Amino acid sequence: MKSRNKDLLVGGIFLILTITFIVISMTNKPFFDWVFERHHNQWSWYLRPLFLLPFCYFAYRKSFTRMMFSIFALFTSMFWFPKPEIVSESVIDFLEFEKEYLYGEWNLSKQLLTLTIPISFIALGLAFWKRSVIMGIAVVVLMATGKMVWSIQNAGESGKSILIPAILGLLICCGLIFYGFKRLEKK
Numbered sequence: 001m002k003s004r005n006k007d008l009l010v011g012g013i014f015l016i017l018t019i020t021f022i023v024i025s026m027t028n029k030p031f032f033d034w035v036f037e038r039h040h041n042q043w044s045w046y047l048r049p050l051f052l053l054p055f056c057y058f059a060y061r062k063s064f065t066r067m068m069f070s071i072f073a074l075f076t077s078m079f080w081f082p083k084p085e086i087v088s089e090s091v092i093d094f095l096e097f098e099k100e101y102l103y104g105e106w107n108l109s110k111q112l113l114t115l116t117i118p119i120s121f122i123a124l125g126l127a128f129w130k131r132s133v134i135m136g137i138a139v140v141v142l143m144a145t146g147k148m149v150w151s152i153q154n155a156g157e158s159g160k161s162i163l164i165p166a167i168l169g170l171l172i173c174c175g176l177i178f179y180g181f182k183r184l185e186k187k
Contacts, residue, residue: 011064018072026102034079036095041081042165048077049144049169052124056136056177059128060184067125093158094151101154116146133181137174144170 025032038044051074058066104110120143127136148166151159 007064011068014065014068014072018068018075021072021075036099037083038079038081040087040091040095041084042091043081044078045162045165046169047080048074049166049173051077052140052173053176053180055121056124056128057180059125060131060181062129071121088161090158090161094155094161097155097158120146133178136181137177140173140177141170
């Protein structure tokens with residue numbers, strides 16, 4: 001029982017650190033701008049979906065701490081890479097749209113839409129906690145599809161700049177999740 005409590009405590013700390021990162025990013029404009037300058041580096045766009053892999057694995061292993069660490073790494077990976085020297089116009093336009101969206105009016109519609117992010121992670125974690133690969137992959141597909149549809153629908157042509165990283169990340173994640181799940185089930 002003590003091990004379970006420790007897992008919940010340390011996982012809770014990483015959850016609080018993730019929320020703190022989000023709050024600081026949203027309330028400290030210079031920090032937010034610094035993060036977004038580095039987020040222009042598309043390597044972070046390709047890397048971020050891969051954090052779903054350890055999240056799913058640790059949900060399967062029922063490690064709340066490691067699941068929350070994966071989420072913390074996913075959110076902070078936006079600024080792990082240096083600010084790029086050359087950025088395509090569509091990436092600049094899309095990230096400018098995202099910045100305006102985040103700093104725009106937070107009406108009920110935007111608040112409810114934002115709730116889909118934690119709900120998606122809860123659903124993904126539960127799917128693998130319960131060891132349902134079909135449900136887990138379905139959630140991953142819905143998460144990626146939702147991001148792509150939202151981006152194109154709201155940002156227009158510049159929203160298409162996420163398609164290749166999102167589709168590639170989706171295919172890699174689904175393939176590795178399925179392969180890994182089948183391997184774990186054999187053991």
